[in-house]
Amino acid sequence: MDRIPILKFGNALLVTIQVDMHDRLATALEEDLTSRIVENNAKGVLIDISALEIVDSFIGRMLDNIAAVSRILDADTVVVGMRPAVAITLVELGLSLTGVKTALNVERGMALIQARLKMSDAEDDDSEE
Amino acid sequence: MTTQKSERLEIRSSDDVVRVRQLTRTLAIAAGLGLVDQTKIITAASELARNTLDYGGGGFVLAEQVEAVGRRGVRLTFEDRGPGIPDINAALKDGFTTGKGMGLGLGGAKRLSNEFSIHSTSGEGTKIMIARWK
């Protein structure tokens, strides 16, 4: 069975979703990401959905799940590249994806992850003093 | 209203949900719907197909390209012989549930469509129609 490839991208993981995913593929992705975050001690997960023409509540739930699991494993999830038509539809659908951070593209998403890492490092330093 | 194209798809597995999306896209494009309208009806179809599978125990969809009063559109009718929806009003209210429950499917599909109608009888099944016009 095909699995969606996960690339190591600095201290983050990059996933590019390009196919119309069916359920097994989505479940496999959640599992793969979980193990890879631990394996690579990743601090961030970038999910590039710029190729997705449709995001329904199933995919929305998958993104929320990934974000929740990553958070527990101390990694930030950023969903990037959402298409305008998809954004409009998701809002109408009522999917707010509140647990998920978003950015316009991979570059911005990466910058977001690094910025938050710096902030939390600074906080850790403060608390240690 | 006249039907120009129609196709019936069985919904028995999650692969079928993908097929429903693809069929809806084909019809939406043929009806001349704009990109945002296409996205809305395909997403609504995906939600209802998934509901048919998960809560209806499987069923089918009748997908049609229709025309009325000079406008073209897409009409989808989802049918199953499942347990039915006891409280339709409650089901239409939004509630994003992570476990069982229709979550956003029904209410969302209604908001994404120009037309929506539902018939459901406990113990007998459910029939839902949505349509989107150009």
Added chain:
Amino acid sequence: MAGNVGTVAELVGGNEQTILSEWVELQKKSGGLQTGRITENEVVSQSRDFLHLLRDGLAKGGNDANNPAYGPARQMLADISRSRALQGFSPGETATFIFSLKRPLFNTFSGNAGLSPAQVAELTWNVTLLLDELGLYTLEVFQKSREEVIVRQQREISELSTPVVKLWDGVLALPLIGTLDSARTQVVMENLLQTIVDTEAEIAIIDITGVPTVDTLTAQHLLKTVAAARLMGADCIISGIRPQIAQTMVHLGVELNVVSKATLADAFAVALDRTGRMVTKQRKTASSFERSKAPAEKGQ
């Protein structure tokens, strides 16, 4: 009668030049040419082409304007009608093209020695019915063309009144003017989101100074726009909330859970700050000060 119709086609064909020049004269007299929107040459060539198509129709399609043999003639009429509608001709001026053909044809029939008065009457009647139908068709196409223009203009107005302006790198402004109904919100959202993608914007300032009232529905539309922009990674700031609007919103229990500022200027300042920029005042340098003093000293 088939024999009848064959005669008409032959009559038209045989007297083409006469019919044509009479017809063009009548069209000129009706005043369509005077405004200069169409030249005499164009009138002559359009008329000639149409006469040929009409003759073909008469030869094969009888008196029925809906017969396929009249297809090319109807097509030409549709084209003429549509282009005249767009050029600003009145419906009457456009229909005159057809109706003024009646007299030249009648003259041809009645001037033909080989036809009895009864035959002339019948020919005239049939041709009149035919031209009436074609004339009505012309008017229908004209009407439809005008309607299409209106629909297109409505869409343009909708888009014009929701311009998205780039204030700075990564900062967009969307000054909303007028009421925000669901149809307009769609246009606004699509416009804004596409511009966010095109300009890689990080912040969108939605200014509602020009929105007269903000009721629950309008607020919902605003919130949808903000939510959609957020999903794409852009933050929104709402500006231009007048005191009355703020009060109305509180009374209605409307909650805009998005940063809001009183003026577009304030919002812009916040946006610049958030995108890591600062505005500094230029310092006047010493040399520029000297230069302004020097000429006066030299003069003394």
